[in-house]
Amino acid sequence: MTVRIGVTGATGRMGREVLAAVADHDDCTTAFAVNRDPDGATVEGVGLEPAAEFDALVTDHEPDVVVDFTGPGSALEYARACAAAGVAFVTGTTGFDDDQRDALESLSDEIPVLHAPNFARGVQALVNVVGEAVRSLPGYDVEVVETHHNAKRDAPSGTANRLLEEIEAHGEFSGRKHGREGFDPREEDEIGIHVLRAGDVTGEHEILIAGNHEEVRLTHRAEDRGVFAAGAVDAAVWIAGAKAGWYDFADVIDA
Numbered sequence: 001m002t003v004r005i006g007v008t009g010a011t012g013r014m015g016r017e018v019l020a021a022v023a024d025h026d027d028c029t030t031a032f033a034v035n036r037d038p039d040g041a042t043v044e045g046v047g048l049e050p051a052a053e054f055d056a057l058v059t060d061h062e063p064d065v066v067v068d069f070t071g072p073g074s075a076l077e078y079a080r081a082c083a084a085a086g087v088a089f090v091t092g093t094t095g096f097d098d099d100q101r102d103a104l105e106s107l108s109d110e111i112p113v114l115h116a117p118n119f120a121r122g123v124q125a126l127v128n129v130v131g132e133a134v135r136s137l138p139g140y141d142v143e144v145v146e147t148h149h150n151a152k153r154d155a156p157s158g159t160a161n162r163l164l165e166e167i168e169a170h171g172e173f174s175g176r177k178h179g180r181e182g183f184d185p186r187e188e189d190e191i192g193i194h195v196l197r198a199g200d201v202t203g204e205h206e207i208l209i210a211g212n213h214e215e216v217r218l219t220h221r222a223e224d225r226g227v228f229a230a231g232a233v234d235a236a237v238w239i240a241g242a243k244a245g246w247y248d249f250a251d252v253i254d255a
């Protein structure tokens with residue numbers, strides 16, 4: 001079966017990569033692609049449609065799944081339209097607040113919804129090992145550093161937030177400390193978080209665990225956005241056969 005994929009934010013950094021990844025994948029094809037001001041543009045040979053017509057497109061073009069990398073508000077609107085049309089939704093968008101995330105998750109009662117803050121397989125491996133590292137080094141200091149391009153809007157990154165959840169689930173910490181300045185010594189059990197924005201860095205995440213005259217550094221560095229797009233398209237192909245529910249990228253990798 002060929003999986004038909006609708007793509008949002010088609011002229012964005014990730015939207016372009018998703019269209020390229022769909023074209024490269026043997027088991028799927030583009031059903032439609034939208035951006036807010038298409039003005040006759042094409043990306044990867046696909047003519048763009050107006051985002052304002054998304055509700056009609058998601059019904060008329062009969063996609064099996066929509067892949068979204070936009071912003072939290074638009075992602076939620078697209079997901080609601082998918083739920084109304086009975087179409088699965090995969091999103092890599094980050095920066096949802098708690099209400100937006102709850103609203104997205106509630107749509108998974110009606111359709112399959114997969115949200116992953118990072119579609120790189122290496123990041124999933126990092127998520128798997130960071131908890132074990134923290135658990136086996138109690139009392140060590142933990143600091144998280146993430147670096148992205150200068151156009152990224154949300155901070156810390158969705159990936160950093162996911163790693164922090166994992167760290168907190170496997171150790172005893174007093175809270176999170178975002179950056180430091182002035183006379184501001186480190187509290188014993190805090191987790192330090194540092195956000196760097198510069199140039200065109202694709203995405204780097206490092207967890208530093210230090211104490212007992214030793215340090216462990218767990219680092220992931222994405223070298224090309226294509227790695228995220230390939231993972232998202234793998235997720236789209238996987239979710240096309242899934243029942244309504246709330247999924248993450250681990251479900252795809254473990255399948």
Ligand SMILES: NC(=O)C1=CN([C@@H]2O[C@H](COP(=O)(O)OP(=O)(O)OC[C@H]3O[C@@H](n4cnc5c(N)ncnc54)[C@H](OP(=O)(O)O)[C@@H]3O)[C@@H](O)[C@H]2O)C=CC1
Nearest residue numbers: 009012013014035036069070074092093094117118119228
């Ligand atoms: N999960 C993962 O693996 C990854 C996640 N991301 C996340 O994906 C998201 C997009 O990143 P990136 O591609 O770099 O961002 P860009 O700004 O390059 O692209 C986002 C696109 O979304 C569209 N968009 C933004 N706001 C709206 C809106 N209100 N309504 C409709 N469309 C909108 C715009 O399309 P237009 O104006 O053309 O209509 C824009 O081109 C971010 O949240 C980022 O953190 C990024 C990389 C990997």
Ligand SMILES: O=C(O)C1=N[C@H](C(=O)O)C[C@H](O)C1
Nearest residue numbers: 094117118152157158159203
């Ligand atoms: O905005 C980006 O570029 C990225 N965002 C994701 C995040 O917030 O974690 C994933 C990746 O690091 C790139």
